[in-house]
Amino acid sequence: MxxxxxxxxxxxxxxxxxxxxxxxxxxxxxxxxxxxxxxxxxxxxxxxxxxxxxxxxxxxxxxxxxxxxxxxxxxxxxxxxxxxxxxxxxxNIQPVSSDLKKASTVSLDLKNAPTASHFFGRTQELEELNKSILQEKCNLILLLGRGGIGKTSLSIKLRKEVQNNFDYTIWRSLEASPKIENILEDSIKFFSNQQETILPETLDEKITRLINYFVSSRCLLILDNAESILESGNKTGKYREGYQDYGNLLKRIAESSHQSCLLITSREKPQAIDLIAKKTKTIKILELDGLNLENSQKIFTETEHGEFSGSEHEWKLVIEHYAGNPSALEVVAASIQEVLGGNLSKFVEDYLKLGQLKFEEINDLYQRQFNRLCTSEQEIIYWLAINYEPASDTELKEDIISWQTKQELLQSLSSLKRRSLIKTTELGYTVIPVIREYIIARLIDEICEEIKTAQIQLFNNYCLSKATAKDYIRETQIRLIIQPLLERLIQELGGKINLENQLQQIISNFQQNSPQA
Ligand SMILES: Nc1ncnc2c1ncn2[C@@H]1O[C@H](COP(=O)(O)OP(=O)(O)OP(=O)(O)O)[C@@H](O)[C@H]1O
Ligand SMILES: [Mg+2]
Missing domain, CATH: 1.10.260 (434 Repressor (Amino-terminal Domain))
Structure with missing residues (x-):
């Protein structure tokens, strides 16, 4: 049945x-x-x-x-x-009916891929990418572009369009910097229908095994947010210490002959890509720009943000100001709706013309949006940011301390979604990377202030690195939250000893104030 x-x-x-x-x-x-x-x-x-x-x-x-x-x-x-x-x-992607299943031989593993709620434009890009995959049979595709420009969304849309041409499609996010071994193991198990559970010893052999599957079946491997495995602030796209083998993977996939495709999204171009591109024709690099005026406008008018009013010129001013960046426009649309009842003219007069919101100051925009969240929503978004991987509402409930936030969980999640601050995946809720960066920076700022003034609140409510998290997630939490926090504190308190003393002081305050004391 x-x-x-x-x-x-x-x-x-x-x-x-x-x-x-x-x-x-x-x-x-x-x-x-x-x-x-x-x-x-x-x-x-x-x-x-x-x-x-x-x-x-x-x-x-x-x-x-x-x-x-x-x-x-x-x-x-x-x-x-x-x-x-x-x-x-x-x-309708994975029909559960047995008769439908027979008709479809497409296997999907989209564990942490966000589900797109709306998607506008990008027809030319999609046409170009379809051609690269289906006609030119490109082995390696690289989608490049600034944070929030729409790389993940475009790759989701493209995946849906081409997946019937592949036997297997697997999606993995590199945002929490998983080790290459994890990615290879997941992929090989999936491409072998879970038959191959004992994998070769060396990394080279593992890559060879993966390529064997790339030859025997049509596999689509999507790796999202590859900038996470590159050194930050390094313009040459150098791989981070311990992640250089990803470069090997890219090179071997690009240079081998097979019937599959590796699609990568990244804010920066990984090292040696240009060199590989010179040697082989089966690589496609596409750099994304902002959305055009018409599609940018749809982010305001055809989503759940409500009604907007403004002249043609005002629309143009707002959209060009944010360079058609869909993430920025989603946040701006939600703010204009909430604060100004959708009145674009007022936004142009009161904010844009005064130069209060510049594209470079996008954090200012996120800050305004964050300040509008209620305490429950703030608590939830902090947890989602710290978790790095998607979390279900049940998992979130275990993290959250406040009774009220637990009570309002579903309602707050839906409100955060409406404000375009979080997304859903098969594994649960997650924060989109550009927003996560802002939330983590804010968390570090606030906790730093709390420790300096010995007025502890957030520091007590959030576990900045969870003992139960996977190793690579813990390493990411240490690298992106704890390490920068410590460095800031050491600098601002004038040295390690001062920091130790301050922490000692905070602990003894706690001991004195605890009921058992
Ligand atoms: N073509 C589009 N139509 C409508 N909304 C879009 C489009 N592209 C992106 N968005 C929205 O903009 C936001 C950012 O998009 P996305 O996460 O794809 O950007 P990104 O380039 O992958 O960012 P990051 O570099 O931070 O990973 C998302 O909320 C997404 O829904
Ligand atoms: Mg992305």
Whole structure:
């Protein structure tokens, strides 16, 4: 029997819609209401010669809520009760029906790929990339561009367009700097249908094994945010200590002959790419610019940000000011809507003309947006930023200390999504990289101030490096949060000894004030 399931984003929408109706109508989840309402949308069924109304059981309702698969007519009926468009939330990428499965031989592992809620323009880029993959059979594709310009979004869209031409598609984010061994192991297991669990010893052999699969099957490997494995502030795209082997992987994939493709997104061009590009024709490098005027405007008008008013000239001023950067425009749209009721003219007069918001000062923009968040939303976004990998609402609940934030979790997550500060993936919620950078910088600033003044609050509420996290995540947390924090404190307190004394003082304050003291 064919059953339908929803995508992880769809599941969140279902949860939100149920919560809303539950609160409005003061219902419980096992109330007859859900079944009675759904029955109204079901076609009549035959009972002997008579046509009678169909009914739906509580078990089907529970299967729908938990996403374990229900038949299409019930699926559609429940969506109607919840005011959702079933076609928008059904997971048509991995059909669960056995008959559908036979028709599709595409295997996907998109664990931490964000799901795009909207996507505008980029038709020319998509055409070019489709051509590189399908006609020119490029082995290696590099999508380059500034933070927030839309590399991840474009690669998601491209993946959907080309995935039927591949037997396997796997997506991994490099944002938390996983070791190359992790990526190779995941990929080889996936391409071998989990058959190959004992992998060769050396890294070279592992890469050879991966390339064997690239030859025997059509594999698409997407590595997002590759700048995380490059040295920051180094214009030559040098690999970070311990990550040079990624360079080897790129080189070997580009120079071997196979029927697969490695797609990389990065803010910076990795070292030696130009050299490889000179030697082989099967490499494509595409640098992304901002969105054009028309598509930038859609970020305001065709998303959930509300209504906007402004003259043609004012629209142009705002969009050009942010160079068509979709991430900046999403945040600006949410702010204009919230603060100025969507009045672009006021934004131009009061902010732009005064030069208060420059593109280079994008952090100022994020700061304004952050300051508008309620305490629960702030707590959640800090945790999502620290986690580096997506987290489900259950995992977040374990992290969060405040009782009130736990209570408001789903509501706050949905509000953060509406403000375009977080995204959903199959594994849960995550912060988009440009926003994460801002949140982490802010966390470091605040904790530094707390330690200097011995007024501890955030420092006590957040675990900056979790003992339970994977090794590479812990290393990333140490490198990007703890290390910069320590360096700042040592500098601002005038040396290591002073810092030790200050921390000692904070600990004894705690001991004195704790109830056991
Ligand atoms: N073509 C588009 N249409 C609508 N929204 C877009 C488009 N491209 C990007 N966005 C939105 O802009 C934000 C940033 O996009 P994205 O994460 O793809 O940028 P990025 O270049 O990968 O950034 P980073 O370098 O930080 O990883 C996202 O919230 C995304 O939804
Ligand atoms: Mg990205």
């Amino acid at each position: 064919t059953t339908l399931k929803v995508s992880s984003e769809g599941l969140n929408k279902i949860k939100e819609a149920i919560e809303k109706i539950k609160t409005e109508k003061a219902l419980t989840l096992d109330n007859e209401y859900w079944l009675d309402e759904a029955s109204k949308f079901l076609p009549m069924v035959k009972n002997g010669k008579k046509e009678v109304p169909d009914t739906v059981s509580i078990g089907t309702w529970n299967r729908f809520r938990r996403n374990t698969g229900v038949s299409p007519k019930y699926f559609q009926a429940f969506c109607q009760v919840l005011g959702l468009n079933w076609e928008e939330i059904v997971d």
